[in-house]
Amino acid sequence: MRTEIFTPGADEDATPEGRFAKWLDSESIGFHEGTLDPEDIPQYLTAYQADQRVLWGVHDSAQPAEALGAGHPVATYGTMVHPLNVGGAQLDAHQITAVTVRPSHRRNGILRSMMMSDLRGAQERGLPLAILTASEATIYGRFGFGAATFTQSVEVDVRERFEVTAPRTGTTALVAREHAVNLAESIFERFQAGTFGSVGRQYAVARRIAGVWGRERPVEDRSVRMAVHYDAAGEPAGFVSYRFAGWETTPYTMKIVDLVASTPSAYLELWRYLGSLDLVERITWDSARRDDALPWALRDRRCYQVKGTDDVLWVRLLDVPVALGARSYRGSGRIVLEVLDDHGLVTGTYALTVVDGVGEVERVEAPAPDVTLTVNALGSLYLGGVPASTLAAAGGLTAHTDGAAGVLDALFGRAQEPYCITFF
Numbered sequence: 571m572r573t574e575i576f577t578p579g580a581d582e583d584a585t586p587e588g589r590f591a592k593w594l595d596s597e598s599i600g601f602h603e604g605t606l607d608p609e610d611i612p613q614y615l616t617a618y619q620a621d622q623r624v625l626w627g628v629h630d631s632a633q634p635a636e637a638l639g640a641g642h643p644v645a646t647y648g649t650m651v652h653p654l655n656v657g658g659a660q661l662d663a664h665q666i667t668a669v670t671v672r673p674s675h676r677r678n679g680i681l682r683s684m685m686m687s688d689l690r691g692a693q694e695r696g697l698p699l700a701i702l703t704a705s706e707a708t709i710y711g712r713f714g715f716g717a718a719t720f721t722q723s724v725e726v727d728v729r730e731r732f733e734v735t736a737p738r739t740g741t742t743a744l745v746a747r748e749h750a751v752n753l754a755e756s757i758f759e760r761f762q763a764g765t766f767g768s769v770g771r772q773y774a775v776a777r778r779i780a781g782v783w784g785r786e787r788p789v790e791d792r793s794v795r796m797a798v799h800y801d802a803a804g805e806p807a808g809f810v811s812y813r814f815a816g817w818e819t820t821p822y823t824m825k826i827v828d829l830v831a832s833t834p835s836a837y838l839e840l841w842r843y844l845g846s847l848d849l850v851e852r853i854t855w856d857s858a859r860r861d862d863a864l865p866w867a868l869r870d871r872r873c874y875q876v877k878g879t880d881d882v883l884w885v886r887l888l889d890v891p892v893a894l895g896a897r898s899y900r901g902s903g904r905i906v907l908e909v910l911d912d913h914g915l916v917t918g919t920y921a922l923t924v925v926d927g928v929g930e931v932e933r934v935e936a937p938a939p940d941v942t943l944t945v946n947a948l949g950s951l952y953l954g955g956v957p958a959s960t961l962a963a964a965g966g967l968t969a970h971t972d973g974a975a976g977v978l979d980a981l982f983g984r985a986q987e988p989y990c991i992t993f994f
């Protein structure tokens with residue numbers, strides 16, 4: 571077995587014979603997608619270059635002669651770096667994506683070998699944490715990740731009884747496709763700056779939201795429309811892109827592809843707009859906040875039904891002093907944490923001192939920590955999405971002093987939950 575690691579550069583071969591196309595084609599096997607259309611390679615290459623992705627391919631030369639082409643890796647793995655909003659800073663996060671191992675090669679430790687070597691490399695390069703969005707919740711705990719942010723799927727009845735009670739502000743307009751990508755990017759930038767737990771987006775996202783790229787291929791998706799809300803000062807403050815589910819789906823349903831609001835009023839105005847779509851009876855969205863304000867702004871809150879909850883971001887600490895030191899907190903306090911890490915990357919005892927929301931962390935040799943927790947529990951606690959008291963009840967965190975879990979809840983808790991709507 572041979573592992574090739576490369577960053578597609580300006581002179582990368584964009585033909586089906588090149589290593590980039592073979593890597594992409596192999597990745598699509600893992601996610602049960604069709605074979606790559608040669609016409610799409612240049613667009614994907616542009617996207618991957620913009621994201622500065624690092625691509626891993628594991629090659630097996632000992633395959634039958636008829637096995638999928640030489641040069642097609644049997645396992646793929648990709649990384650890139652985007653900012654994670656942790657309140658006090660936009661922290662560079664090591665993103666892990668495109669993890670696939672061919673069925674013929676699975677459960678031989680290929681993922682384990684790529685993951686551990688990559689996590690060590692990222693730590694050596696000074697990246698304070700790794701993040702991912704997981705296809706299955708059973709895979710990544712063993713590597714030290716903890717589920718950290720969540721969203722909920724909702725269905726909203728937008729027939730006659732739907733009414734947003736908040737006072738009207740600004741205007742909302744359907745926008746032309748040629749402006750949609752720029753608007754989606756600039757509005758998301760405002761959202762990213764103000765949303766704790768949000769991760770910066772890769773090149774393809776705004777294109778898919780705008781309908782410039784489709785779900786399967788980088789070609790126009792004519793079924794997607796986008797509306798933008800302009801605030802009272804005329805500034806674009808939010809957008810929603812959506813797709814009709816078709817006349818055969820009843821009740822008649824509009825699906826939200828993406829909804830990004832940089833202010834609470836833009837959020838409600840986008841819902842007012844959605845509620846005004848004639849002939850539509852139901853709106854569905856799978857990325858609402860768990861602490862969504864919408865039901866509290868409706869005349870009839872029973873228009874809003876929660877259908878499920880999903881984990882979004884998984885966090886794995888690589889440098890505890892830097893990651894915890896960058897985050898903003900509530901109030902003041904001091905607590906000593908003993909972190910257990912099966913892989914030894916961050917094993918140790920750390921004192922966190924918070925003064926008026928600003929944290930400082932130092933490694934200490936403390937015989938008596940206030941709390942002992944796994945690195946997974948620390949990942950779940952990090953953004954405040956899971957309370958320390960819940961982690962303690964679940965066994966991932968043990969408090970040695972009275973009230974220690976309460977101190978963590980007070981420091982790490984926030985008025986709003988962390989919220990990430992970027993999948994990668």
Ligand SMILES: CC(=O)SCCNC(=O)CCNC(=O)[C@H](O)C(C)(C)COP(=O)(O)OP(=O)(O)OC[C@H]1O[C@@H](n2cnc3c(N)ncnc32)[C@H](O)[C@@H]1OP(=O)(O)O
Nearest residue numbers: 600667668669670671676677678679680681682702705708
């Ligand atoms: C961030 C992302 O990209 S999410 C996308 C993840 N990829 C997919 O879902 C695509 C389909 N799945 C696959 O391609 C593969 O099954 C992978 C990548 C998930 C796993 O690859 P493998 O090489 O088989 O994993 P590997 O052999 O290194 O397994 C390491 C350990 O994880 C366990 N494991 C691996 N996959 C799973 C899983 N899906 N569910 C539960 N346990 C798993 C193994 O049993 C093994 O456990 P052990 O050390 O206790 O024996």
